[in-house]
Amino acid sequence: MIELDDRLGAARAHARDWARDLRSTALELDRDPDTVYRCLDNPAVRHLSTMLIPAPWLPERTLIGGYRFDGMTAMERVVFAEEIAAGDAGMMLASPGASLSGVLVDLLADQEQKEWFYGRLLAAPTWTFFALTEPDHGSDAAAMGTRLDPDGEGGLLLRGAKRYIGNGARAQVGVVFARDRPGPLGATAVLVETGAPGFKAEPIPTIGLRGAQLSAINLDGVPVPEGRVLGRHLSPTRRGVWSGVQMFNRLRPGVAAIALGIARSAHDYVTEQRGSLSKADRLRWERTGRRIDGVRQLIWRAAAIVDAQPANGHLASAAKARAARLAEEVTLEALEYFGPGARLTQPMLDKLIRDARGVEFMEGTGNIQRLNTFQGLVQGKLDRD
Amino acid sequence: MIADEARRSARTGGLTATLTAMHATLADRILPCGPTGCCVLPEPALHDAGRVWTGDTIAALDPVAVERLGTVETPDGPLAAVRYRGVPGPAGTPAPWPDWLAALAGLRLGLSEALLDATVAHLGDRRVGDTPLVLQQMIKGALADAVTEQIEIKVRLTGTPPPAGSLAWLHRQITTADRMLLRLLGASGFTADGPGAVVNASELLADAWIGGEEWAP
Numbered sequence: 001m002i003e004l005d006d007r008l009g010a011a012r013a014h015a016r017d018w019a020r021d022l023r024s025t026a027l028e029l030d031r032d033p034d035t036v037y038r039c040l041d042n043p044a045v046r047h048l049s050t051m052l053i054p055a056p057w058l059p060e061r062t063l064i065g066g067y068r069f070d071g072m073t074a075m076e077r078v079v080f081a082e083e084i085a086a087g088d089a090g091m092m093l094a095s096p097g098a099s100l101s102g103v104l105v106d107l108l109a110d111q112e113q114k115e116w117f118y119g120r121l122l123a124a125p126t127w128t129f130f131a132l133t134e135p136d137h138g139s140d141a142a143a144m145g146t147r148l149d150p151d152g153e154g155g156l157l158l159r160g161a162k163r164y165i166g167n168g169a170r171a172q173v174g175v176v177f178a179r180d181r182p183g184p185l186g187a188t189a190v191l192v193e194t195g196a197p198g199f200k201a202e203p204i205p206t207i208g209l210r211g212a213q214l215s216a217i218n219l220d221g222v223p224v225p226e227g228r229v230l231g232r233h234l235s236p237t238r239r240g241v242w243s244g245v246q247m248f249n250r251l252r253p254g255v256a257a258i259a260l261g262i263a264r265s266a267h268d269y270v271t272e273q274r275g276s277l278s279k280a281d282r283l284r285w286e287r288t289g290r291r292i293d294g295v296r297q298l299i300w301r302a303a304a305i306v307d308a309q310p311a312n313g314h315l316a317s318a319a320k321a322r323a324a325r326l327a328e329e330v331t332l333e334a335l336e337y338f339g340p341g342a343r344l345t346q347p348m349l350d351k352l353i354r355d356a357r358g359v360e361f362m363e364g365t366g367n368i369q370r371l372n373t374f375q376g377l378v379q380g381k382l383d384r385d
Numbered sequence: 386m387i388a389d390e391a392r393r394s395a396r397t398g399g400l401t402a403t404l405t406a407m408h409a410t411l412a413d414r415i416l417p418c419g420p421t422g423c424c425v426l427p428e429p430a431l432h433d434a435g436r437v438w439t440g441d442t443i444a445a446l447d448p449v450a451v452e453r454l455g456t457v458e459t460p461d462g463p464l465a466a467v468r469y470r471g472v473p474g475p476a477g478t479p480a481p482w483p484d485w486l487a488a489l490a491g492l493r494l495g496l497s498e499a500l501l502d503a504t505v506a507h508l509g510d511r512r513v514g515d516t517p518l519v520l521q522q523m524i525k526g527a528l529a530d531a532v533t534e535q536i537e538i539k540v541r542l543t544g545t546p547p548p549a550g551s552l553a554w555l556h557r558q559i560t561t562a563d564r565m566l567l568r569l570l571g572a573s574g575f576t577a578d579g580p581g582a583v584v585n586a587s588e589l590l591a592d593a594w595i596g597g598e599e600w601a602p
Contacts, residue, residue, distance in 0.1 A: 133572070136511075138511065138571060140513055142513075142514070143512070143513070143514075163572075164572040204576055204577075205576065205577035205578065206575050206576055206577055207575050207576070207577060207581050207582060207585050208575070209575075214572070214575075214576075328564060332560065335592060335596050335597060336596075336597050337597070338596070338597050339420065339421040339596070339597045340419040340420050340421050340423060340592065340593060340594060340595060340596040340597055341419055341421045341422070341423025341468065341592060341593045341596060342592060342596055342597055343588070343589050343592040343593075343596065344423050344425070344454045344455070344466045344468065344589065344592070344593060345421070345423065345454065345468065353588075354585065357564075357567065357574075357575060357581070358575050360567070360568055361571045361572045361574075361575065365568055365569075365571055366568055367523050367524065367527065367568070367569075370523065371523065
């Protein structure tokens with residue numbers, strides 16, 4: 001069994017306190033994603049807005065329980081993510097900050113690009129987006145249709161479309177993946193400003209996780225200076241598929257932790273709202289609590305492995321698939337402790353059920369994760385000794 | 386409307402039309418509420434209701450006691466969610482509760498079958514490399530699991546309707562089958578104008594009339 005050290009224990013306790021505040025705005029954010037603009041002073045939102053900005057750019061970061069946290073390890077991210085998502089997964093995804101783009105910038109950007117990117121984030125609350133998925137190809141990078149071509153004057157032009165991009169319509173800056181040459185290594189990531197000519201983003205209404213404001217992005221000849229090509233100082237191999245694999249490995253435990261937070265929130269909700277359970281019901285719900293504890297251990301283990309070996313994301317895949325399924329199962333099971341019509345009369349529970357569905361497709365659906373887990377099995381990377 | 390009619394109607398005609406037709410088969414423009422008074426119906430079905438199911442029997446409806454809870458959006462129009470807070474009247478005519486739940490299961494199964502049709506079409510259009518997704522072995526297996534679930538539900542709904550206790554389980558099984566299919570649709574099953582919105586409405590219908598199956602007040 002993994003136990004948190006003092007530093008991560010302090011992170012957990014503080015994030016748990018923050019999460020209580022997030023519950024009070026959760027339904028409002030669900031109705032109106034712009035609610036996030038009024039919550040920028042919330043401690044959780046403030047923390048998220050500076051996560052993934054490394055220490056050299058923010059040496060005087062606010063102390064939390066006597067420690068500084070920058071979100072640069074997967075382990076740290078999962079601890080915060082579970083707690084904040086247990087408050088409101090919608091706000092976790094709605095918050096400004098480096099988010100997914102930050103992991104890629106850390107991995108691929110050169111010094112000048114980092115100064116530009118982190119400088120933007122430090123100047124004001126800044127939303128970022130991460131655009132890989134496409135309308136006709138999903139997240140299949142090999143089939144990607146968005147193109148990055150020379151403009152004939154030393155710069156580049158982006159053309160294509162992206163879909164299901166979190167915060168796309170409210171972001172100021174982000175990362176777009178595009179193809180700059182044929183073949184499996186022909187994928188490149190570039191930093192893009194949403195104010196650039198030809199950039200257009202519109203929200204896509206969703207069933208749940210509405211704070212994330214998933215968006216459709218159209219790129220109609222968006223100019224990209226050569227200096228905004230991430231990994232320009234690296235070989236095409238390392239800035240293409242290699243970086244994508246590393247990045248998703250690092251992110252996946254965090255997504256699993258969001259699912260875990262939703263499951264725990266539903267579990268807490270039943271405990272708080274249905275105080276007088278029969279003995280049989282109480283025992284059944286305690287068993288569910290132990291399942292949640294078990295998946296948490298799996299996620300912590302996956303995060304620790306990714307931090308130690310970023311190329312080994314097989315357990316992270318297993319954890320993500322397991323946690324996404326857990327969130328669906330626990331939120332539906334929670335309904336059984338209330339009478340008929342609970343989805344109509346208990347709006348918070350209804351929201352958790354809708355949110356839980358959304359985690360399934362973040363960072364790859366269950367089937368993709370199962371294939372990754374299988375690869376880990378046959379390659380002997382699952383640490384089954 | 387019997388379960389199989391509702392299933393066929395929902396598969397081709399959708400949720401709102403089928404629910405409207407189901408409601409039209411009830412006498413006296415009745416408001417069919419679940420055990421806690423919750424009900425989800427197309428807006429026109431709420432108008433002019435004179436009687437109400439409360440618990441197991443039918444009683445006169447007190448219009449003041451109809452509380453509006455909200456709106457359930459679906460791609461073919463919104464449904465109204467209400468809760469009847471009136472006091473149950475003296476024992477009257479028994480409500481046709483098992484028939485309604487069976488028809489509701491038929492409706493939800495028909496929607497689930499339409500979801501399967503849409504999922505197969507979607508996976509046939511999407512390719513990984515040169516192969517349509519629907520021909521990937523793992524996808525084939527997942528579709529086989531979902532259709533097996535649906536066939537089992539259909540068999541149980543055919544002929545004599547199962548008792549109310551079994552219907553609760555069938556409704557849960559329909560939710561399971563729907564969730565299995567939604568996982569194959571990725572984010573396209575999570576948009577408000579897509580097939581996932583129908584699944585959400587379908588789950589809400591089940592919850593209003595038969596949710597919390599192991600719950601006792």
